[in-house]
Amino acid sequence: MLDERYSRAHVAHASIGPSCALALFDAGRLTVWSHSQGIFPLRAQIARCLGLALPAVRVVHAHGSGCYGHNGADDAALDAAIIALERPGQPVRIQWSREDELGRGPLGAAMSAAVEAEIDAAGRVMSWNLSVVSEPHAQRPGFGGHVNLSSAEALDSAHLPGKVADLPAAAGGGAARNAVAIYDFPGQTVTVRLDTRSRIRTSSLRSLGAHLNVFAIESAMDELADLAGADPLDFRLRHLSDERCRAVLEGAAEMSGWPGSHGASEGRSLGIAAARYKNKGAWLAAVAEVSVEEEVRLERLWLCADVGFVINPEGARSQIEGGAIQAASWTLKEEVKVEGDRVPALDWNAYPILKFSEVPEIETRFIIDPMHPPLGAGEAAQGPVAAAIGNAASRALGLRMRDLPLTRDRLIEALMNA
Structure with missing residues (x-):
């Protein structure tokens, strides 16, 4: 019987360049560059907030600091518009500070996922419940009928x-994204509940709930494999009829020389x-090699992906490997430590991200069948890479780490509680 909970903290978008906007209010018309x-x-909500007719507002997209989701760009645009209305005829430029960018923008949602599962005498899962x-x-401007802009x-x-809803299943879900396991479990049940009590604003961040949900499912699969006395790869394959998922798992295993020569508790x-991202997109399997001394360090990643027909191989590789690096940073380092219902002032010292010197060696392989339509590659890596790192770190330590990020403080806490 397995009954465990897995979690992740708030995560910032952490755009390298802070949000910026220009605005000009002239002859009764407002133009915003964002x-x-x-x-x-954004245009509709600026008009709504400032009491302007929609035809009197124009928003022009301009190149600026990017992100994977909803960062502070929209908020900076409204800030510039508010000031522009007070200074007709004068161009206004607003640029947030680093503290603004890390503390005022929407955060990636904190989450937890509890798994209750049982295996039978043959080492097969006979019940599975994920909560x-x-x-x-999802609190982008206008979503749910709300302005969703801080100013x-x-x-x-x-x-x-007021009432905040999750993204619908047709859009891939938010908290529910990848909450249904890809495995052939009898009686699989999933429940998802939104907690909207906090005043801290959370919104879309790359892969949404898939990062934590896949981490929880795949961590639990490793724990169940241990209970069954089975190799983690073999345990997955015995519960998996999806041939394309089996292929990426076996491919990643072959690339890495799974199971390797390093056993548990050897550092x-x-x-x-x-x-499979959103349970309808690309399949991706990851094998991570980590070392654990004073902290968890990711040494290598082997990624095997099936994204359907690949139109631009280097573009697909960049998306997969970029996503893997970002997932590694979230999984090993990133955490916004909120104080009650507020986010403290943060800078890069208080909110570290993965350094260039910490980027692992990555090998990526695509399984390509020109008969399969393209599926997209941009967010397939987040969950599997997080889980592979967590599973590797737990085996290296000889104890299970279930809460993200896997920082030095969490490592010490796990060792003290062992």
Whole structure:
């Protein structure tokens, strides 16, 4: 019987360049230049917030600091618009500080996922229940009928969001994304609950709930494999009829020389994990090699992906490997330590990200069949890479780490509680 909980902390978008916007209010018309990911929803909410007719507002996309999701770009745009209305005819430029960018922008949602599972005498899973509790993943401007811009809420509390909903399943879900395991479990049940009590604003961050949900599922699979006395790869394959998922798992294993020569509790080990993004997109399996001394260090990654027909091989590789590096940074380092219902002032010292010197060696292989349509590659790596790192670190330590990020403090806590 397995009954364990897995979690991740709040994560910042941590764009390298802070959010910036220009605005000009002239002859009764407002023009805003922004690097928002959604200029039309932003336009509607700026007009709504400032009491302007929609035709009087124009938002122009301009190149700026990018992100994978909803960062502070929209908020900076409204900031510039508010000042521009007070200074007609004068161009206004707003650029957030580093502290603004890390502390005022929406965060990636904190989450937890509890797994209850049983195996039978033959070492097969006979029951599986996953319960997810998460903050919202979707509070872009206009979503749910709310303005969802920080300065709008500061100007008028009526703009504070009321009921916040999750993304619908047709859009891939938010907290529910990848909560259904890819394995052939009898009686699999999944429950998802949004926790909206906190005043801290959370919104879309690359892969949404898939990062933690896959980490939880694949960590639990390793724990169940241990209970069954089975190799983690063999245990997965005995529960998996999806041939394309089996292929990426076997491919990653072959690339890495699984199971490797390093056993548990030797300070260095391999970990494996797999998922199909949104349960309808690309398949990806990852094997991670980590070393553990004073901290967890990711040494190598082997990635095997099936993204359907690959149109641009180098573009697909960049998406997969970039996503893997970002997932490694979230998994090993990134955490916004909130204080009650506020985010403290943060800089790069208080919110470290993966350094160039810490980027692992990565080998990527694609399984390509021109008869299969393209599936996209941008967010397939997040969950499997996180889980592979967690499984490798737990085997190297000889004890299970279930809470992200896997920082030095968490390592010490796990060792003290062992």
